[in-house]
Amino acid sequence: MDTFNLKMNEPVGETRLDAGVQNVIGKGIDRFEGPLKVTGRARYAYENMTGPEVAYGFVVTAGTGAGRIKRVDTMAALAKAGVLDVIYEDDGPRASADPNDNMPAAIKGEVVHYGQPICLVVATSFEIARDAARLVEVEFEPVEGVYDLEAEKENAYEPPKGSGAMPSTVKRGNFDKAFAEAEVQFDVTYTTPSQSHSAMEPHSAVADWKDGELTLYGCYQLVSTNVSQLAKALGISASKVHMVNRYIGGGFGGKLGIGPESVFASMASRKLGRPVKVMLTRQQVYQATSRRSDTIQRVRLATDKAGRIQAIAHDTITSNSRGDEFFEPAGISTVFLYAGENRQVTHRKVNLNLLLSSSMRAPGEAVGMLALENAMDEMAEQLGLDPIEFRKRNEPEVDPQDGLPFSSRMLVECMDEGARRFGWAKRSAKPGTRREGEWLIGMGMAAASRKNMLQQASARVTLLGSGHASVETDMTDIGTGTYTILQQIAAEMLGLPHENVEVSLGDSRLPQAPGSGGSWGANSSGSAVYTACEGIVEALAKKLGVKAEDMTLKDGTVISGNRQTPLSQVLSDGPIVMTGNFKPGKTSQNTHQASYGAHFCEVGVNAVTGEVRVRRLLTVGSAGRILNEKTATSQCYGGQIFGIGTALTEELVVDVRNGLLVNHDLAEYHVPVNADVPQLEVVLMPERDHAASPLAGKGIGELAICGVGAAVTNAIYNACGVRVRDYPMTLDKIL
Numbered sequence: 001m002d003t004f005n006l007k008m009n010e011p012v013g014e015t016r017l018d019a020g021v022q023n024v025i026g027k028g029i030d031r032f033e034g035p036l037k038v039t040g041r042a043r044y045a046y047e048n049m050t051g052p053e054v055a056y057g058f059v060v061t062a063g064t065g066a067g068r069i070k071r072v073d074t075m076a077a078l079a080k081a082g083v084l085d086v087i088y089e090d091d092g093p094r095a096s097a098d099p100n101d102n103m104p105a106a107i108k109g110e111v112v113h114y115g116q117p118i119c120l121v122v123a124t125s126f127e128i129a130r131d132a133a134r135l136v137e138v139e140f141e142p143v144e145g146v147y148d149l150e151a152e153k154e155n156a157y158e159p160p161k162g163s164g165a166m167p168s169t170v171k172r173g174n175f176d177k178a179f180a181e182a183e184v185q186f187d188v189t190y191t192t193p194s195q196s197h198s199a200m201e202p203h204s205a206v207a208d209w210k211d212g213e214l215t216l217y218g219c220y221q222l223v224s225t226n227v228s229q230l231a232k233a234l235g236i237s238a239s240k241v242h243m244v245n246r247y248i249g250g251g252f253g254g255k256l257g258i259g260p261e262s263v264f265a266s267m268a269s270r271k272l273g274r275p276v277k278v279m280l281t282r283q284q285v286y287q288a289t290s291r292r293s294d295t296i297q298r299v300r301l302a303t304d305k306a307g308r309i310q311a312i313a314h315d316t317i318t319s320n321s322r323g324d325e326f327f328e329p330a331g332i333s334t335v336f337l338y339a340g341e342n343r344q345v346t347h348r349k350v351n352l353n354l355l356l357s358s359s360m361r362a363p364g365e366a367v368g369m370l371a372l373e374n375a376m377d378e379m380a381e382q383l384g385l386d387p388i389e390f391r392k393r394n395e396p397e398v399d400p401q402d403g404l405p406f407s408s409r410m411l412v413e414c415m416d417e418g419a420r421r422f423g424w425a426k427r428s429a430k431p432g433t434r435r436e437g438e439w440l441i442g443m444g445m446a447a448a449s450r451k452n453m454l455q456q457a458s459a460r461v462t463l464l465g466s467g468h469a470s471v472e473t474d475m476t477d478i479g480t481g482t483y484t485i486l487q488q489i490a491a492e493m494l495g496l497p498h499e500n501v502e503v504s505l506g507d508s509r510l511p512q513a514p515g516s517g518g519s520w521g522a523n524s525s526g527s528a529v530y531t532a533c534e535g536i537v538e539a540l541a542k543k544l545g546v547k548a549e550d551m552t553l554k555d556g557t558v559i560s561g562n563r564q565t566p567l568s569q570v571l572s573d574g575p576i577v578m579t580g581n582f583k584p585g586k587t588s589q590n591t592h593q594a595s596y597g598a599h600f601c602e603v604g605v606n607a608v609t610g611e612v613r614v615r616r617l618l619t620v621g622s623a624g625r626i627l628n629e630k631t632a633t634s635q636c637y638g639g640q641i642f643g644i645g646t647a648l649t650e651e652l653v654v655d656v657r658n659g660l661l662v663n664h665d666l667a668e669y670h671v672p673v674n675a676d677v678p679q680l681e682v683v684l685m686p687e688r689d690h691a692a693s694p695l696a697g698k699g700i701g702e703l704a705i706c707g708v709g710a711a712v713t714n715a716i717y718n719a720c721g722v723r724v725r726d727y728p729m730t731l732d733k734i735l
């Protein structure tokens with residue numbers, strides 16, 4: 001078996017993808033696994049293994065937010081017919097301090113948040129396990145808990161180095177001096193609540209331990225990372241863990257790390273010597289996995305009279321459990337989005353007795369841009385400038401923090417295109433001037449940006465003489481379209497109809513990819529597939545004794561000069577199997593890479609009730625080459641809907657007496673439903689970013705959620721003159 005390596009030290013120019021011989025790259029073809037999912041043929045984690053040997057676990061969780069466990073009485077539960085065992089932490093290690101997994105860094109015997117997993121009741125059926133779980137008595141010695149970010153903000157501290165996706169403090173120039181001396185100043189604090197990922201599929205796992213080796217059917221986003229996390233939690237070598245994650249019913253960051261379900265299922269299977277299934281209930285998913293942190297964000301802007309920013313600061317406070325230092329990088333966009341000589345972005349953290357806060361869709365930008373883009377709107381008004389004009393006056397030529405060139409940046413083009421399509425010129429700058437009956441109508445806009453994070457990835461591609469190919473990698477598809485995109489890349493590179501490419505994902509025995517997270521999935525795993533295909537093209541050229549660049553691959557044939565040879569002939573001695581190893585290189589360090597966009601929103605605010613209806617929502621995005629128009633657009637729809645929820649309804653409500661999340665299910669935690677979402681519009685700008693990946697693409701998955709909530713709240717202000725500084729904008733805040 002051969003390997004082909006590519007390290008991206010310089011921009012990759014035009015490729016076979018640009019030639020587009022198969023006319024399949026970029027095309028909005030349907031996800032081929034879609035019909036499998038809607039007809040129940042796609043097997044999700046919990047549906048693996050069904051025989052009578054399978055045992056079922058139910059997690060017992062803490063009914064207090066802070067305390068010491070004095071006694072766990074399992075007698076009554078164990079006495080129940082059908083109950084096999086109760087697994088608790090003395091049976092093996094349960095805690096891990098990995099900042100990106102969903103296991104609390106709990107100190108033995110201590111409860112740090114309400115709903116913290118304590119033990120697992122295992123029985124011959126799910127119903128028996130659930131019933132018996134209620135019979136487990138846990139006695140706590142109460143400890144004083146802290147639950148309220150606002151009340152604890154004086155205790156905020158700088159998280160230790162390396163605990164976040166960026167440094168906790170980033171500065172340039174002298175902010176304080178420049179701010180004090182500037183002609184126009186703005187200083188406002190915004191707050192956002194904790195949020196829940198709320199993926200459709202609850203966290204679930206099936207563990208099957210045989211002869212010292214563990215097979216785990218899971219629903220996680222990052223297979224190779226998750227294998228290491230699980231091995232560490234169980235105190236075994238990662239080589240003993242085989243993880244299978246073929247289909248995943250949504251992630252949004254909530255499945256970036258392993259959860260209690262897989263650790264408990266594995267412990268139980270090891271002890272009982274039979275397969276064990278564990279699924280968290282919807283309530284447990286809310287209480288015992290992870291959340292997006294609540295935030296307090298102070299934004300300060302200072303400009304000259306012409307609206308040129310001279311000083312910009314974004315100081316944020318977020319929360320996490322004690323011992324988990326990961327912080328929401330809420331100021332991440334403020335570092336580079338707008339010009340200004342004097343800059344300051346800080347992140348401080350408060351310890352609360354709440355479940356882990358970790359990454360949720362576009363960690364950082366998604367909440368940080370609520371504050372920044374709302375502030376830009378407020379400042380534009382203070383300056384008497386149109387919000388688009390204000391942003392244009394502060395468009396930086398290079399990264400304003402470190403002076404690096406942008407690999408490509410189409411923010412201005414996105415704003416202009418959006419303004420034209422949306423009819424922005426018809427907006428009245430004065431709030432409350434447009435009325436239709438009871439409804440006040442307003443328009444708002446906001447910028448979008450999401451960092452591009454290319455990752456190392458490998459994939460194996462096999463080309464057969466029959467004109468078929470297969471792609472294999474442990475990359476995941478969380479509903480985003482990975483299966484189909486990788487099929488399209490291989491088809492275009494190898495000159496095959498896309499139906500002839502089979503894609504296998506989500507199995508830890510396959511070559512390692514970085515998984516689905518950070519909007520890097522398609523670009524990174526796709527680059528590995530590209531690399532493997534380049535290796536195959538080289539191998540074919542060698543076989544035919546021609547130069548690769550003189551060769552065209554089309555419809556299962558190789559064309560070189562006036563000779564067209566079918567693959568069956570070229571590969572008469574067997575298939576080519578190629579592992580592509582792709583690594584980011586210097587282009588990721590010597591350019592600043594991000595995707596950009598602009599959101600435009602029109603709302604109606606009911607003058608009598610304060611009810612807000614989003615009437616129109618347009619996002620114009622730019623993310624380099626779009627690999628599949630349909631799946632990319634769908635990702636943006638998802639982001640827009642997330643933004644509507646963030647602006648109007650989503651909020652985890654904490655009972656500050658004990659840390660219970662009061663609204664711990666989909667009935668009470670309000671994600672937008674169809675009736676809340678108008679016909680959405682997404683426009684993706686034609687762009688190639690040759691420094692961002694060999695595919696010339698950038699991350700698109702999380703782009704559209706960034707800033708969109710602020711476009712909604714800026715529209716609310718334009719409609720009725722009420723500024724939202726405390727998200728979500730529920731109607732009690734409007735009246």
Ligand code: MOS
Binds near residue numbers: 363
């Ligand atoms: Mo995303 S929050 O990196 O799954």
